[in-house]
Amino acid sequence: MDYKLKYNEEIITLAVEAVGDGLLSATMGYKKMEVAFERISENLLSLRVDGRKHLAYVAELPDGKAVMVDGRTFLLADDRATGTRPRSGGANGPKAVTAPMPAVVTQILVAQGQPVEKGQGLVVVSAMKMDTVLAAPYAGRVTRINVAEGQKVSPRQVLVDIEPAVVDAAEGRKEAIHG
Amino acid sequence: MDYKLKYNEEIITLAVEAVGDGLLSATMGYKKMEVAFERISENLLSLRVDGRKHLAYVAELPDGKAVMVDGRTFLLADDRATGTRPRSGGANGPKAVTAPMPAVVTQILVAQGQPVEKGQGLVVVSAMKMDTVLAAPYAGRVTRINVAEGQKVSPRQVLVDIEPAVVDAAEGRKEAIHG
Amino acid sequence: MFKKILIANRGEIAVRIMRTCKEMGIATVAVYSDADKHALHTLEGDEAVPLGPAEPSQSYLAIDRIIAAVQQTGAEAVHPGYGFLAENADFAERCEREGIVFIGPPAQVIRDLGNKITARRIMLQGRVPIIPGMLAAADDPAVWAAHAEQIGFPLLIKASAGGGGKGMRIVHDPAELAEARRGASREATAAFGDGTVYLEKFLPKCRHVEIQILADQKGHAIHLFERECSIQRRHQKIIEETPSPALTPSLRAAMGQAAVTAAQAAGYVNAGTVEFILDPDGNFYFLEVNTRLQVEHPITEMITGLDLVRHQIEIAAGRPLALTQDELSSRGHAIECRIYAEDPEQNFMPSPGRIAFFKEPTGPGVRNDSGVYAGFEVPVAYDPILSKLVVHAETREQAIRRMIRALQSYAVLGVRTPIDFLLDVLASAPFQAGETYTDFIARHFTKWSPDRDTLDLAAIAYVADTMAPKARPAGRAAQPPAHPDPWHTLNHWRL
């Protein structure tokens, strides 16, 4: 069975074969690993990967599972559940600016109908004593502002809709990487 | 609503009236208490009893709930679920000797059919580096031995059946208390 | 001694103060905003008074509401913790006026030391070394130009009311001076309502070393050695340690004495911290006095064996400080890591949310002062500190190893933390060599990203978690029969 796990903007592919009770064989790229696993408690697993022991703490979150191994924590999501997410730009690219975390809108820097440049500040949100400027991911025109100053916003709530200017997708992506 | 809670061999009776969301009025004997409560997490409750705050940790166990308040832990069981349990002796009294904890039988001191005195050692069990002699709770005759030396036993497993000698129930109880 | 203290703060520092109060037999009053109804400090206070909405101005900074809570609960003293009202002279003054003991220095001392220009003048009079620079506010550009020339470039413009890097500009060239001054002043006005700025010499490769002091109401003052706090991100400390790898015994004695002199020059009372800049040649310069308990106070507690909060409360209650400088000694080495809800991959952006799982490190020489628990929703409204992880060991090398072990066994799932980033800092050669300068993160860790090998393991753990059957039933392995014989042998074991 193949697993596609999303980590940040990246997809990690594992070919997994159950080879016994609590035993599996996992292939990642050129690396093949023999794994023994056992659940110790709700959030704790004991693993043996190619003969080496590890403890893994796992918790279910709304957007995936948080996994901690050897002091390092990763948020992984089943990509089949969430759909592939290209990094930015292109035909499947964003049409909106969303809130990255629960925050309060402290300032709106643009007006409806206004053309904006890529990287131009649109909205200032405040969370945990820190102000953050949310910037336009591409050039375009503000079609709608969905929030008011002082309003609380949730993760991924769409704050501003932007209609993109016609731009070559490949170039847009390149710019994003160099930005 | 009345709660009958079993604590050791004792029954604690509470008359409880829900007086609002997260609010109840509890009467125990002559004491009446106004209680506000709120669940903080699966095992943690915040209580306000007659205006004083307390934190209570609660866990479901097979034989009741363990409750910890201010560093003191009690095992309480709903008596309606378990039925009343007289302390010892009398018509409803025990007919058997049971294991008090998971243990290993190290020695059997009596034989089937043998008459035994009250307090006479019947079985030695070993748990956690400590040997314990299980004694006859009353005089009688061993009708059956259900275990063998070296056998592992579980809490409340019946180890030895005893048919009681005819004895005045009231006197039997008195002796048990003075013993 | 006080019978009841109100803690005008939240989170881990409120919890930490309550613990000492409880040990002193003092009842505690927690205050909380709507966002903190289920916060640990709200749960752990003997009483808890709601203040109002999450916004600090309407809760933890609302002086009237806090004073009302003190009066309503009959508390005799207020501990401000750090942040919020801890260095607010108006609040301290209001407490004085209302007959409430403020656990900190007198209002006038907070006011004097809160103004950096005033503080510099006090230190100069007390012969405490200060960074070359201005000693009075000035409007005239010619005066600025003259000072600039005399001090020499590069220069640093600082806000007199400042803190947290706001209203600060580095100036490399005379031509930039006027514009930089205007920009800094504008920023200072916005941040502090006071646009006063002044000039200092800029010291590029330096360390941030601070000295903990304690002073009682009779004027007896001592120092509790130094803390090295050079590892910072966004002008905020993330790793602190003591002793400083840079101090010799004679430099330690000189800086300690300077801090005591500074305290006495300012008429200081209670616990405070004198911050210094230390240059690579061993010259040190007064930076500022923090007139409160510091986030990093536990490392001083570890090496001295003292409870600083207890001493704060005793001093505030008018007790003389029984400790003398001679009997104090620094034992072993202590390190603190601040564990924030933040994302080290995203420039330490805050990462609020619900903590789904929380397992704290334990063991010899490990202390974790936490303000959260599994199930708690870390609010958006406040500084996202979750806990301060502190270790103590015989030597610096052993303390580093101990901190690495502690970080590796610290599981916080549900919000992002810098635990893996901190692991890499502690394991790095420059940190281990003690090359802890204030530019450390910018110099060595700007392009940090998480370990790839462990990511592979995490992916395997994800799959294993999906495949492994979920938790076994809550009951014991061996269930008792449904209607067990009621007689309990246990009662007869004493026969």
Added chain:
Amino acid sequence: MFKKILIANRGEIAVRIMRTCKEMGIATVAVYSDADKHALHTLEGDEAVPLGPAEPSQSYLAIDRIIAAVQQTGAEAVHPGYGFLAENADFAERCEREGIVFIGPPAQVIRDLGNKITARRIMLQGRVPIIPGMLAAADDPAVWAAHAEQIGFPLLIKASAGGGGKGMRIVHDPAELAEARRGASREATAAFGDGTVYLEKFLPKCRHVEIQILADQKGHAIHLFERECSIQRRHQKIIEETPSPALTPSLRAAMGQAAVTAAQAAGYVNAGTVEFILDPDGNFYFLEVNTRLQVEHPITEMITGLDLVRHQIEIAAGRPLALTQDELSSRGHAIECRIYAEDPEQNFMPSPGRIAFFKEPTGPGVRNDSGVYAGFEVPVAYDPILSKLVVHAETREQAIRRMIRALQSYAVLGVRTPIDFLLDVLASAPFQAGETYTDFIARHFTKWSPDRDTLDLAAIAYVADTMAPKARPAGRAAQPPAHPDPWHTLNHWRL
């Protein structure tokens, strides 16, 4: 230094040893019985080798299997912890023969000191004060009678191979002597396979005070001050503290010196403990040497700032002990409470079972060395210690208050513990006055039962738990929409 160490033990002590190994960069091998497949030490070891069935004789006491595990994993040294094989001279000898470093004294020293009569002779030669009594085994009843008359009644009969109170009898009258001797000898034979018993003067109102020692392979020995361990139930310590409330500085120096002399007289190497009986007049007498790490070692670590396990390993690796007596000092006051799975209402009967919920105390000066976790099934087969709760504070009074706070915030649900009993002992007037004699529990706490007022609160909590809706869903308060816009603003914050 060793690259890999096998820990021939289980539970909290195995976990505690592993932590130091990890900090020293030494890989650890856990061994486990069938009952400990999911034990914390099994999980935390870098490797874990199964030994066999739960019965100690087939697992943790099975020398052949442990030696095989060492050889199979390539470990260079074995740490025996305490209990099991820790004081087994045959095991130490076997390790020596197999070229495995045994982290403890040489086999011959364990053998000499394990025989109490031999140990008494060694101490006498070293001029260490011993309790008046016999110095050789004797069969002749006339010899016994003569000794008895010379020593004077009451007398104590002890097993030469003894420990844990087995083979011990107090004799008040010459007429009882012969029968008591036969009984003690029978018990000693059953327990130790050696029926040798001897006579000592019985000291009724006394304290149990022990001195921690460290000795390297070059003969350099130091002491790390005392531990007062008088609070015992069933001849087993439950509360230990240091400093002892009974010791003056001169008595401490004298006992410390006697312990170092004892160590040198016995040719001692590694960490060990010299136990003394201290009478109310300040006379002290050698009792025995424990040739291993003690359960209560953490309180010594707290007041000295040293990691005893690290020093054990360094000494075993042949390193000279760099510490000198002069530079050591005892700072503050430390207390340990042993948290067993046992029922203080039922004569401390073991209480095995599944731990349904486990919340450890934390905070300044609090350390909990635990070997369990929520969900773990405490096995029936072994000593039911769950953890050692240790506190450190500036004074004895503060340490007591700190321990009370820590115990009050320690939640262990699913097995019975003595936490509430310990709370009452710590709060009692005789404990607070330092009247800690070995008869303390029998004298003040035989009729103990739990607090009734808290029982009422617990009943209310039971009802509230039944009425309060169960846990809210695991997700965040604000759920994202099912198919959110995939673009993540976060990635663009650096623009």
